[in-house]
Amino acid sequence: MAKEVTLSGCAAAAQAVKMAKVDVICSYPIRPYTAAMMELAKMVANGELDAEFIHGEGEHAQLSVCYGASAAGARTFTGSSGVGVTYAFETYSPISGARLPVQMMIADRTLDPPGDFGSEHTDAMSCRDQGWLMGWAETPQEAFDNHLINYRVGEDPRVMLPQFVCQDGYFVSHLPGKVTLPDQSQVDEFLPPYKPPHALDTKKPVSHGPQIRPDQGVIMDLQRAQAFLDVPKVIRGAIDDFNRIFGRRYSPFVEEYQTDDADVVFFIQGAHALTARHAIKHLRGKGLKIGLVKLRFVRPFPTEEVAEALSKFKAVGVVETSTSYGGAMRGGNLLHEVRAALYDAPKRPLTTSFMAGMGGEVIPLQEFYWMAEVLAKAVKDGRVGKYVYWVGFEQAA
Amino acid sequence: MFDIPKEREVPFAGVTPAPVGEQPMMITGNWRTYRPVIDHEKCNLCMNCVIFCPDACWQLNEAEEEVVWNSKYCKGCLICVNECTTAALTKTYELDFEDGVVRLEKLF
Numbered sequence: 001m002a003k004e005v006t007l008s009g010c011a012a013a014a015q016a017v018k019m020a021k022v023d024v025i026c027s028y029p030i031r032p033y034t035a036a037m038m039e040l041a042k043m044v045a046n047g048e049l050d051a052e053f054i055h056g057e058g059e060h061a062q063l064s065v066c067y068g069a070s071a072a073g074a075r076t077f078t079g080s081s082g083v084g085v086t087y088a089f090e091t092y093s094p095i096s097g098a099r100l101p102v103q104m105m106i107a108d109r110t111l112d113p114p115g116d117f118g119s120e121h122t123d124a125m126s127c128r129d130q131g132w133l134m135g136w137a138e139t140p141q142e143a144f145d146n147h148l149i150n151y152r153v154g155e156d157p158r159v160m161l162p163q164f165v166c167q168d169g170y171f172v173s174h175l176p177g178k179v180t181l182p183d184q185s186q187v188d189e190f191l192p193p194y195k196p197p198h199a200l201d202t203k204k205p206v207s208h209g210p211q212i213r214p215d216q217g218v219i220m221d222l223q224r225a226q227a228f229l230d231v232p233k234v235i236r237g238a239i240d241d242f243n244r245i246f247g248r249r250y251s252p253f254v255e256e257y258q259t260d261d262a263d264v265v266f267f268i269q270g271a272h273a274l275t276a277r278h279a280i281k282h283l284r285g286k287g288l289k290i291g292l293v294k295l296r297f298v299r300p301f302p303t304e305e306v307a308e309a310l311s312k313f314k315a316v317g318v319v320e321t322s323t324s325y326g327g328a329m330r331g332g333n334l335l336h337e338v339r340a341a342l343y344d345a346p347k348r349p350l351t352t353s354f355m356a357g358m359g360g361e362v363i364p365l366q367e368f369y370w371m372a373e374v375l376a377k378a379v380k381d382g383r384v385g386k387y388v389y390w391v392g393f394e395q396a397a
Numbered sequence: 398m399f400d401i402p403k404e405r406e407v408p409f410a411g412v413t414p415a416p417v418g419e420q421p422m423m424i425t426g427n428w429r430t431y432r433p434v435i436d437h438e439k440c441n442l443c444m445n446c447v448i449f450c451p452d453a454c455w456q457l458n459e460a461e462e463e464v465v466w467n468s469k470y471c472k473g474c475l476i477c478v479n480e481c482t483t484a485a486l487t488k489t490y491e492l493d494f495e496d497g498v499v500r501l502e503k504l505f
Contacts, residue, residue, distance in 0.1 A: 099410035160410070198412040207415035210423045212407070219407040222399050 002186070007179045009172035012140035013079075013105050013165070014039030015179070016147035018049045019187040023074035023194075026065040028056040030084040031117060032169040033107035037079065059084040063091035063102070070100035071208050073199030075151065078102065081169055082109030085123040089130075095162050096131025097220055098208055099227070101154035101194070102162040103147070104132075107173035108270075108321075110360055118360010119169035121270065121322035125333050128299050131224050133163040133231065135297040136270035140177040143167045145248065148191055152238045155194050158230045164299075168271035168321075170360070182246055190245050231300045253302035254309045255294040258284065262291035264375040267310065267338060268319040269295040272356070272363045276319070279368030290372055298334070303341045310338065311345040315375045315384070318353040319363070331355050331388030352384040356391040367391050419469065426454075427498045429473030431488040437463055439485035446477035446486060468498075 007015065013036045017025070025044070027037035043049040052069075056062035059080050066076040080088065085106055095102050106124045110116040121136070128134055133154060137143035143165070150163035167173055198206055212220065232252075239252040258280050259265060266276050273294045283290050293309050293316075295302075310316050320332025329335040335353040342348050354371050357363045371389075374396045378384045385397025413422045433446075446455040446464060454471040455464050478486045491497045 097410065098412075197409065205415045207413045207420070208411070210411055210413055210420060211425050212411055212423055213425065213427065215405070216407045216411075216423075219401060219405055220411055222401060223407070223409065226399055 002180055002182045004178055004180050006176045007140050007144075008035065008174050008176050009137065009140045009143045009167045010035035010107065010174065011039050012144040012177075012179045013147055013167070014043065015181060016144045017077045018043050019182070019184060020075065020148060020151050020191055021193075022049075022051050022077045024052045024054065024066065024069035024076045026054045026056045026062040026069075026076070026078045028059055028062050028080070028084065030059075030081045030109070032109060032119070032173040033079045033081040033084075033105055035173065036105055036107070040077075059088035060091060063088045063095065063104070066102040066104075067091065067095050067098065067100060070095075070102045070196070071098065071198075071200050073194070073196050075155075075194040076102050077105070079105030079107070081107050082117075082123045083112050086111060086126060089127065092127055092130035092132060092162075094209060096224060099160040099223075100162060100196075101151070101160055103150055103154065104162065104164050105147070106164050106166045107169045108166065109169045116359055117169075119171055119173075119271070119321075120358060120360055121166070121168075124164055124166045125298075125322040127164065128333070131161060131228075132299065133161055133297065134166060134299040136295075137165075137167045137172055138271055138273045138294065140172060140175075141179045143172060144179050144181075145242065145246070145250070148187060149235075149238055149242055151194075152191050152242075153231065153234050156234045156238075157195075157197065159227055159234050160197070161224075161227055161231070166270070171271035171362075186245050190241055228300050232302065235297065235300075251296065253296055253305045255296060256309060257292040257294070259291035259293065259309075259312070261289055262313055263289045263379060264315045264317065264372065265291045265293050265310070265313050266319050266368070266371065267293050267295065267316050267334065269298060269334070270321065272319060272321065275363055275365065276368055279365045279372070282365065283369065283372050288372055288376065290375070295334075298337070301337050301341070306338060306341040307345045310342060310349055311347045313349045314379045315350040315352075317371050317375045318351065319357075319371070320353050320355050320388075321357045323355075323358070329353060329387040335387065350378045350382075350384050352378065352386060353388045354391050355388060358390070363391075370396075419467075424469050425452075426468055426470045426472060429471060429491045429498060431473045431475055432468075432491050432494065432497075433466065433471070433473075433475060433477050433486050434489050435464065435466065436485045436487070439483045440464065441483050441485075443482045445480040445482055449476050449480045451476065
């Protein structure tokens with residue numbers, strides 16, 4: 001029987017990894033993700049999980065261990081946070097190029113300026129173009145589910161790509177929430193065993209990662225590009241099966257909340273969507289027609305779905321929790337993607353963005369109220385005053 | 398779907414059969430600027446070139462009692478020329494050869 005328990009995001013991730021019957025885990029400590037490895041280490045030590053638990057010498061080693069283990073045919077799990085994520089940067093493209101479905105949990109942490117430990121999406125977002133799937137969870141339940149969904153999608157023969165399964169540090173990783181743990185039989189029905197096409201085998205030896213030439217490199221880039229074009233339909237199929245087997249109601253790419261009659265919406269990914277929902281309830285009580293569109297996968301970016309969802313509204317406020325210093329919009333990365341997705345839409349909403357929750361600060365309800373005011377003003381004026389607002393540090397333009 | 402010409406296909410994820418003495422699917426000797434050239438009269442079979450070549454492009458042919466150069470994987474680093482004890486090895490500009498490599502016509 002499925003049962004409801006209370007778990008932090010880290011503990012929920014560990015439970016999902018256990019139920020995915022992972023074969024090889026490689027750890028290296030850095031908070032806040034470390035709590036997931038503490039849970040998994042206990043499970044292995046207690047005999048609840050039959051997996052190799054390897055202590056890496058650092059994050060680069062963690063990923064390298066998983067690279068080898070995945071090539072050998074193991075379902076692998078690793079994870080990190082903040083500068084740990086960027087320390088392993090060199091390994092990401094070789095793993096996706098090798099088409100090995102390594103799974104890495106990222107519980108966000110700021111990149112050091114000079115040693116902040118708060119949650120910010122910049123660590124993971126910096127890795128978004130390395131050929132890995134990437135998406136955020138809003139709650140421990142969604143984190144649990146995303147780990148299973150990502151193994152299923154990443155290991156699909158049409159995909160064979162690694163996955164960054166992200167959750168906001170602290171806001172999800174350390175805040176307990178209700179999680180419905182499914183039966184093992186449900187997980188087994190959803191997630192078949194990993195069957196690699198080229199598992200290392202002494203009876204059928206192969207070389208992985210050979211030296212290639214530029215004229216071969218372009219073909220391998222094309223192979224990955226093609227795989228990413230094929231991912232969306234695999235995600236749709238996986239979400240349909242997931243919803244059927246586990247009784248959930250996920251949309252594959254964008255989830256809408258209170259949007260039926262909305263004039264303006266927040267566009268957001270991750271933990272702060274939870275606060276945004278409450279802000280929207282209060283704002284609607286005051287008569288503002290506001291809703292929320294939540295992004296579930298930023299890679300592959302669901303261009304058509306985002307354009308279709310957002311073109312219904314008069315103004316969209318992208319809540320960024322990452323930096324893109326010197327970028328086209330002078331703020332975070334999501335607005336770039338949103339504006340690019342909307343460019344060819346027949347009807348385009350006004351778009352602006354909000355740098356909020358930076359440094360790992362909470363985004364209080366009051367800040368969402370302020371953002372809503374900026375959006376309402378944009379609708380009234382028929383234009384946005386600025387591409388980006390650092391919330392709490394600027395006046396509405 | 399992308400249109401990848403048959404002759405330019407690369408194995409999935411670059412995975413190739415192994416072990417092999419030579420990897421015919423991944424020929425890498427097409428970016429030489431200089432080519433090592435041997436004068437067999439001067440060679441005393443000291444084996445320095447065989448030992449020092451980082452890509453194993455010099456092999457001893459025991460039947461013929463001479464060292465043999467493998468053009469398919471030689472990058473023209475000229476370590477062999479540097480290590481040659483009898484000046485049997487010298488360098489020549491690659492494009493001075495009629496078959497000098499710029500880019501392979503055929504990939505595999």
